[in-house]
Every structure is written in structure tokens, then in C-alpha cells.
Amino acid sequence: MSLTPSNMLPLGTVAPDFKLLDPRDGQLKTLSELKGAQGTLIMFVCNHCPFVVHIESAMADLGREYADKAINFVAISANDVIAYPQDSPEKMAQKATELDYRFPYLYDESQETARAYQAACTPDFFLFDGELRCVYRGRFDGSTPGNGVAVTGSDIKAALNALESNQPIEQKQYPSMGCNIKWR
Template sequence: MAQTSSNMLPLGTIAPNFKLKDTNSNNVYSFEDVKGSKGTLVIFICNHCPFVHHALPEIIMIANDYRVQGIGVIAISSNDVKKYPQDSPEMMTEFAFQNKIDFPYLFDESQEVAKAYDAACTPDFYLFDNLDRLFYRGQLDDSRPNNGIPLSGSDLRSAIDTLIYNRSLNETQKPSIGCSIKWK
């Protein structure tokens, strides 16, 4: 299993906007449409990555826990579906249904959104504040497939709590590690 790390976009970067089709609803969403009153979590995932499969239960719990506290949540898949047909929009719809993903799961066919966010891996997490400035980018926690560390979401949960409760941000942020985005 090849591992790729996040590129660590500079903190304070303004969230790149987008208009992408949601594979759950067939609606088209922009960043503005999904942003939360206190912040927005953008997650790059895909259907086939073992790192995503490993982290998904905690990702869904985080989405459920924090959406009610004013955090908008959105997932984006940017993989090349010609080379990886299991990541096609139709399979994204099925994946979301099977895994009870009830937040928007958008398809970035052109890969322009992934490039704008400097996304490198799946999962890759970007937390923006209520002014759309990048507040956190990095890992969910130290758990990885087969490393024996249980999922906790501790790094991402700590960042979200820091944002919501206006605490001092820990500038030390570990990159996420996962499968590389499958570029065209």
C-alpha cells in the first residue's frame, strides 16, 4: 500500500471556490452553498482507498457531531475514473449509500478543485474558519490501516474544537497520509 502525505497548504489560505455535482443528490454545490456558520471541513476521499475505508467511520462521526455545531462538511473525489472506474460518480453514489454518508460527496471530474486545494492524498482534510481562511490541514489522527492505533479523530477534533471555542491554534500540524490522488 503506497503512502502519500498532504502538501500542507499554507494556513490562512482562502478556500478556493468550486461548483461540483453532488453524487448523493445530483445538485450542484459551491463552497458558499456548503459552508457552515462557524467553519467548513473539506475532505478529499475516494471509494477504493484503504486509508479512506479505515478512517470513514470516524469521518462520519465527526460530520454528525460537528454539523450541528455550525461546521459545514463536504467530501470531494478527484480521481481519474478512466483508470479507476470504481471511483466513478455512479459508484460514489453507491459508496455513499452503503456507508451512510449523508453530507455532499462531490465529483471533481476536471481535477481542478484538487489542484486548487493542492490536495495530494485520500483522505486529505482542510478546515476553514467562518471567514473561509484555512485553519487546519492535516491528519485525522495517528491511526492507519494495520498500525494497531485505534481511530479517535483526535487531531481533527482538536482543531475543530479550537476553531469553535476560539482557542489558540497549535501551529504544529501533522500531514495526512493516504493513497495518492489518481491524476489524469
């Protein structure tokens, strides 16, 4: 495990399009079909990273909280599954079912989507407005494995709530920290 911070994609960047496999139903999904009317949260995660495992229940809860709102969530795993078989599409589908993800958990086999988003670590969060312009990038909250800070999702919730209520999003944003994406 290599502790890696987010690259902090510039605010205002337009979300790169993608066409990725959803292991739960075997279908290819695109950003244009998954985006929310008011916004879209793109989350780069994986199954094995302790930083993701630390927040995955809260992330699933947040996804359920927003399931009927106009901000859609999309999780993506881009890890090399040869070196990290626990991140395989089959295990992704199992994880999504176990945690009752109400959002797609897509597989970026080519890693092109992760590179287009400048994703660096898992977890890495990118919130886009209804026009698909980046309004938040960074951490879920200040909790990491072993630091004693409760997992609340406070940073991402503040951004989501501001976007939902058409309020300005805090410009001081902190990078996410986690395991580096396992590049081929």
C-alpha cells in the same frame, strides 16, 4: 498504491471556490452555498483507498456529530474514474448512502478543485474558519492501516473543537498520509 503525504497548504490560505457535482442528487454545489457560518471542513477522499476505508466509519460518525453545528463538512473525490471505476459518481453515491454521510460527497471530474487546494492524497483534510481561511490541514489522527493505533479522529477533532470554541488551533500539524490522488 503510492504512500503520499499532504502538501500542507499554508495556514491562512483562502479556500478556493468550486462548483461540483453531488452524485446523490445530480445537482451542482458551490463552496459558498455549503460553507458553515463558523467553519468548513473540506475532505479529499475516495471509495477505494485503504487509508480512507480505514477511517471512513469514524469520518461518517464525526460528520453526524457536527451535522447540527455551524461547521459544515464537504467530502470531494477527484480520482480518475476511468482508471479507478470504483470511484465513479454512481459508486460515490452508494458509499455516501451506505455510510450515512450527513455531508455532501462531491465529484471533481476536472480535478481542478483538488489542484486548487493542493490536495495530494486521500484522505487529505482542510479546515477553514468562518472567513474561509485555512486554520488546519493534515491528518485525521495517527492511525493508518496496520499500525495498531486506534482510529479516534483526535487531530481533526482537536482542531474542530478549538474552532468551535474560538480557541487557538494547535500550530503543530501533521500531514495526512494516504494514496496519491489518481491524476489523469
